[in-house]
Amino acid sequence: MATRLQFENNCEVGVFSKLTNAYCLVAIGGSENFYSVFESELADVIPVVKTSIGGTRIIGRLCAGNKNGLLLPHTTTDQELQHLRNSLPDQVVVQRVDERLSALGNCIACNDHVALTHTDLDRETEEMIADVLGVEVFRQTIAGNILVGSYCAFSNRGGLVHPHTSIEDLDELSTLLQVPLVAGTVNRGSEVIAAGMTVNDWTAFCGSDTTATELSVIESVFKLREAQPSAIVDEMRKSLIDTYV
Amino acid sequence: MAWGYILGFNNMFGSSGMAEESGMFRVHQTIGSVLCCKCGIPMQPNAANMCVKCLRSEVDITEGLLKRLVLVHCPECESYLQPPRSWVKLQLESKELLTFCLKKLQKNLNSNKVRLVHAEFIWTEPHSRRVKVKVRVQKEVLNGAILEQSYPVEYVQQEHMCESCSRVQANPDQWVAAVQLRQHVSHRRTFFYLEQLILKHGAAASAIRIKQMEQGIDFFFSNRSHGVKFVEFIGKVAPVRSRHDRQLVSHDPKSNNYNYKYTFSVELSPICREDLICLPPKLAVSLGNIGPIVICTKVTNSIALLDPFTLRHCFLDADQYWRASFKSLLTSRQLVEYIVLDVEVVSSEVTIGGTKYRLADAQIARLSDFGKNDTIFNVKTHLGHLLNPGDYALGYDLYGANSNDMELDKYKGLVLPEAVLIKKSYEEKRQKKRGKPRAWKLKSLEMEVDDKGRVDQDKMLSEYEQFLKDLEENPDMRFNISLYRNKEYQPSEMASVTDGDELPSVPLEELLADLDLSENEDEEDNMTE
Numbered sequence: 001m002a003t004r005l006q007f008e009n010n011c012e013v014g015v016f017s018k019l020t021n022a023y024c025l026v027a028i029g030g031s032e033n034f035y036s037v038f039e040s041e042l043a044d045v046i047p048v049v050k051t052s053i054g055g056t057r058i059i060g061r062l063c064a065g066n067k068n069g070l071l072l073p074h075t076t077t078d079q080e081l082q083h084l085r086n087s088l089p090d091q092v093v094v095q096r097v098d099e100r101l102s103a104l105g106n107c108i109a110c111n112d113h114v115a116l117t118h119t120d121l122d123r124e125t126e127e128m129i130a131d132v133l134g135v136e137v138f139r140q141t142i143a144g145n146i147l148v149g150s151y152c153a154f155s156n157r158g159g160l161v162h163p164h165t166s167i168e169d170l171d172e173l174s175t176l177l178q179v180p181l182v183a184g185t186v187n188r189g190s191e192v193i194a195a196g197m198t199v200n201d202w203t204a205f206c207g208s209d210t211t212a213t214e215l216s217v218i219e220s221v222f223k224l225r226e227a228q229p230s231a232i233v234d235e236m237r238k239s240l241i242d243t244y245v
Numbered sequence: 246m247a248w249g250y251i252l253g254f255n256n257m258f259g260s261s262g263m264a265e266e267s268g269m270f271r272v273h274q275t276i277g278s279v280l281c282c283k284c285g286i287p288m289q290p291n292a293a294n295m296c297v298k299c300l301r302s303e304v305d306i307t308e309g310l311l312k313r314l315v316l317v318h319c320p321e322c323e324s325y326l327q328p329p330r331s332w333v334k335l336q337l338e339s340k341e342l343l344t345f346c347l348k349k350l351q352k353n354l355n356s357n358k359v360r361l362v363h364a365e366f367i368w369t370e371p372h373s374r375r376v377k378v379k380v381r382v383q384k385e386v387l388n389g390a391i392l393e394q395s396y397p398v399e400y401v402q403q404e405h406m407c408e409s410c411s412r413v414q415a416n417p418d419q420w421v422a423a424v425q426l427r428q429h430v431s432h433r434r435t436f437f438y439l440e441q442l443i444l445k446h447g448a449a450a451s452a453i454r455i456k457q458m459e460q461g462i463d464f465f466f467s468n469r470s471h472g473v474k475f476v477e478f479i480g481k482v483a484p485v486r487s488r489h490d491r492q493l494v495s496h497d498p499k500s501n502n503y504n505y506k507y508t509f510s511v512e513l514s515p516i517c518r519e520d521l522i523c524l525p526p527k528l529a530v531s532l533g534n535i536g537p538i539v540i541c542t543k544v545t546n547s548i549a550l551l552d553p554f555t556l557r558h559c560f561l562d563a564d565q566y567w568r569a570s571f572k573s574l575l576t577s578r579q580l581v582e583y584i585v586l587d588v589e590v591v592s593s594e595v596t597i598g599g600t601k602y603r604l605a606d607a608q609i610a611r612l613s614d615f616g617k618n619d620t621i622f623n624v625k626t627h628l629g630h631l632l633n634p635g636d637y638a639l640g641y642d643l644y645g646a647n648s649n650d651m652e653l654d655k656y657k658g659l660v661l662p663e664a665v666l667i668k669k670s671y672e673e674k675r676q677k678k679r680g681k682p683r684a685w686k687l688k689s690l691e692m693e694v695d696d697k698g699r700v701d702q703d704k705m706l707s708e709y710e711q712f713l714k715d716l717e718e719n720p721d722m723r724f725n726i727s728l729y730r731n732k733e734y735q736p737s738e739m740a741s742v743t744d745g746d747e748l749p750s751v752p753l754e755e756l757l758a759d760l761d762l763s764e765n766e767d768e769e770d771n772m773t774e
């Protein structure tokens with residue numbers, strides 16, 4: 001289900017939060033409203049962690065992660081790193097990356113299997129991404145923009161990209177990512193997709209300016225309508241149990 | 246090197262970004278369609294990511310623009326007010342009117358950061374007092390999307406008589422400035438010539454009335470500056486002395502507005518071409534001891550004088566003349582016809598001021614004496630290049646003249662020549678051509694003639710005829726004048742018969758065609774070309 005919310009009267013929720021299948025990071029805000037929305041949706045399924053990165057609140061754009069790991073920029077302080085290590089589940093590897101392009105959230109877009117990165121990313125960083133997040137890395141651009149982390153948002157079920165992406169590019173990216181992609185907008189025609197929304201396999205959060213049309217597009221491409229967190233667990237259970245005694 | 250490899254690698258998938266570099270394989274890009282974020286219809290992505298209808302419903306770029314304006318119009322002269330005070334004559338549905346209307350909108354458009362793209366008239370009834378213009382504007386909205394919208398602007402025409410029309414209505418004869426041109430001589434040759442000059446240069450275009458007076462012409466203007474302009478024009482073409490005065494007509498004590506009537510009194514110098522002059526001694530000395538008897542050869546804004554016996558020349562400009570202020574001894578009325586008996590050239594041909602002269606000794610006799618008695622004069626003349634024995638010439642008869650000029654008395658011991666020849670006479674040949682129309686015509690100014698009977702019609706006609714003959718004989722006089730081809734002229738068969746030297750006439754190339762001097766021509770056309 002897609003939810004509309006605001007962070008301190010600003011609709012760019014993807015900037016102030018990071019949502020994955022295993023955890024959710026939320027910025028420290030003036031009021032608790034932002035946090036409580038996430039809590040009400042996710043509390044019983046995944047941990048919702050309040051944090052800052054490098055003393056800033058724009059955590060969604062500074063870190064990149066999936067259910068396997070979390071990458072933080074070199075500006076993260078030791079205390080923040082320790083706090084995150086303590087709060088997140090043990091199977092999530094938290095790693096600080098020494099990378100010139102420190103806004104990792106803008107440079108890396110990933111789900112649990114594939115990652116798209118900024119074309120100028122260091123070799124070592126690319127290896128670390130492959131290592132920590134356990135994904136296959138592709139350097140790409142989206143509609144001529146090198147900040148792939150900003151202009152697309154994708155989960156394991158589908159993805160939304162910059163509206164000016166051509167059909168050939170869409171096909172190419174779709175092949176790489178192995179998920180259906182659609183070009184669209186969020187927050188009433190804003191092209192910066194990942195800043196306006198944050199998504200995982202069963203839920204999405206968008207800015208409150210998002211129109212009904214955009215919301216329906218998001219729900220259809222990310223297949224959120226029938227998704228329930230328990231559904232995934234049930235599917236896993238089906239594959240795990242082969243016989244009843 | 247490695248970077249180059251990666252580029253190549255990425256190109257296998259035809260990445261759009263990398264393909265910007267030249268020489269690489271480019272995949273054809275098809276723009277996909279997105280859904281309009283408001284109404285959900287599929288559309289091409291644009292800067293606002295909303296379909297045009299939604300964008301237009303959201304943003305009205307004509308908000309804050311003027312839709313209704315006032316144009317002040319004068320019904321008498323069909324002109325529109327251009328603030329603060331000038332009136333321009335404009336036709337309905339014309340380009341100039343469109344420019345005029347758009348200019349009024351410009352400031353408002355600029356302050357709203359809206360750009361004008363196209364404008365055209367919407368037809369309205371001519372008597373509806375409305376002018377409608379459809380204007381198309383562009384404005385940048387949201388994040389870089391440019392929206393174009395067209396809207397109608399209505400101009401309401403308010404009727405208000407302009408100042409000049411109201412003044413004319415109040416008193417049609419009202420003038421503000423009057424220029425009184427006078428020349429104290431007994432002929433009107435100068436005024437004929439001035440009339441042609443004024444016509445050529447259109448100097449009297451703004452005159453509301455022209456009146457012919459004795460010894461001069463009066464011009465009336467509705468604006469002081471027109472009068473000043475006219476006086477300056479005259480000052481450039483003739484040596485004049487002028488003074489100006491004004492008379493208070495009305496006075497508004499509250500706003501301190503004073504209305505005056507201005508008069509300019511312009512006096513032309515009485516010296517004309519072909520006049521015989523005796524220079525005052527002081528002036529003759531200051532001009533380099535030029536012989537006191539001189540002929541005036543040309544009058545423009547300075548007077549050209551020629552000493553016929555020594556071929557020395559000098560110029561007097563208006564200031565110099567009016568300081569000395571002498572009159573001519575004999576004028577062209579007093580020219581007497583002579584027959585040339587013998588010519589002996591003394592010096593070579595000299596060119597002064599564009600005209601050729603040659604000093605010669607001539608034996609001449611007055612035509613009245615010729616055959617009757619033996620009175621022969623031996624004179625020096627400057628017309629050696631023109632005269633041959635047997636020619637007729639016109640000159641001043643100083644031998645028989647009784648002049649009581651004050652300047653002459655100042656010279657003690659001056660020996661006057663017996664005759665001074667001025668020009669060659671073509672009278673004999675003219676007799677043959679009498680009555681035949683000329684190949685060219687002149688225009689004339691619309692003048693009111695003072696009908697008190699003092700003007701002698703015959704005298705005027707003969708003077709005019711003389712003026713036309715002068716024009717034919719003097720090419721440099723024609724220089725400043727426009728001559729028009731006479732449509733009624735048929736070259737006669739007799740023209741092929743030549744007898745001796747030709748009568749000087751105006752060559753056809755000098756004539757301006759394309760002028761219709763028919764009777765149904767308006768008064769306006771007479772004054773302008």
